[in-house]
Amino acid sequence: MIKILDQIDLTQFDKYKKDPKPETYKPNLDKKLAGLSLRLNEEYGDFVAEDGIIGISGQDAVEDSRWVEKQEKIWAEQMHESVGEWKSKKEKNAANITEMAVTVLLDKAIGSRFVVVRASNYDDYRNGVDNVIVDKETGAVICGFDEVIGHEGDDGAEKKSDKIKKIMARGGASLKYGLGFNQENELGVKSLNNLPAFYLSLSKQELQSLLVSLDKDKDDLSESEQSIMNKFVDSLENQREDLLPESVNSALQDNLNRFQESLMEMKRLIL
Numbered sequence: 001m002i003k004i005l006d007q008i009d010l011t012q013f014d015k016y017k018k019d020p021k022p023e024t025y026k027p028n029l030d031k032k033l034a035g036l037s038l039r040l041n042e043e044y045g046d047f048v049a050e051d052g053i054i055g056i057s058g059q060d061a062v063e064d065s066r067w068v069e070k071q072e073k074i075w076a077e078q079m080h081e082s083v084g085e086w087k088s089k090k091e092k093n094a095a096n097i098t099e100m101a102v103t104v105l106l107d108k109a110i111g112s113r114f115v116v117v118r119a120s121n122y123d124d125y126r127n128g129v130d131n132v133i134v135d136k137e138t139g140a141v142i143c144g145f146d147e148v149i150g151h152e153g154d155d156g157a158e159k160k161s162d163k164i165k166k167i168m169a170r171g172g173a174s175l176k177y178g179l180g181f182n183q184e185n186e187l188g189v190k191s192l193n194n195l196p197a198f199y200l201s202l203s204k205q206e207l208q209s210l211l212v213s214l215d216k217d218k219d220d221l222s223e224s225e226q227s228i229m230n231k232f233v234d235s236l237e238n239q240r241e242d243l244l245p246e247s248v249n250s251a252l253q254d255n256l257n258r259f260q261e262s263l264m265e266m267k268r269l270i271l
Helices: 010-016 022-044 061-078 083-092 094-110 121-127 157-169 204-214 223-246 250-269
Strands: 114-118 131-135 141-145 173-181 187-195 197-199
Touching: 022 083, 022 094, 022 114, 022 204, 061 083, 061 121, 083 094, 094 114, 094 131, 094 204, 094 223, 094 250, 121 173, 131 173, 131 250, 141 157, 141 173, 141 187, 141 250, 157 197, 157 223, 187 250, 197 223, 204 223, 223 250
Parallel strands: 141 197
Antiparallel strands: 114 131, 131 141, 173 187
C-alpha cells in the first residue's frame, strides 16, 4: 500500500533562495539613466551621455578619449579579453550596477535641488570619481566614491574612509570634466580642483533592496530608499565634520563650508 505523506511546507526553503544577480536590474537602470540624461540635456545643454556619464569635450577631448581607450585596452589585455568583452563584463559587475543605482536614487531623492550625474570615464579612470553632485542654488560641487563590499553586513566604510582621507590630505578631489555654473547661471563642463570627496557605502544586502525598490518605478521614496538616503546624508554629515579639521588647503576648507548649506537642504528634501 502506498502511504500518502503530509503536505511539505516549502516555505522553509525560501531562505535558501538566491537573490537575482545585480545585473538583472540593469535594463531598468539604463532606462532611468537615459531619462535623467534627457532631462538634464534639455535643461542645460548636451553634456551628459545616455548612461548618465559626463561626456569628454573641449580642446583636449581627442587626446583624453585616446587615453581612456588606451587604459581600457591595457586592462582588457590583462584579463586576456578583447576591449568589447572587458567593457561588457565591466557594465554588468556589481560595482557598476551600484554606481548606476546610487545615481538614480540620488536624482530621485534630491534631484529637485541638485544635479546628480556620473563622472566622465576620464575622471573615473584617472581620479577614481564615480559621482558628481552640484547644488543648483549655491553651485557647490562634491564628488562621490562608492563600491560594493562582498561581505555580509559590511558596507566597506572603514576602507573607503582611509581612501577619502588620503584624497583630502592632497587638497581634495579634482575633475577635469566637472560641472559648474557661469555668471549667466548656465551649467557647463569645466575643470575643478579642491573638491570635497565623500564615500557612499552600500552593503550587498542594501544594494539588493535598493535594486528591487527602484525596479517598482514608484515616484515617492520607498521605505528602503528612505532608509538608504538617511544613511547617506548622516554619513556625509559625519564625514564632513571629521574632514573639516584635517583639511589644511584653504580652497578645500571653503568648499567644505559651502557644502554645509547643501547638506541641510538634502536633509530637508528627504524628510
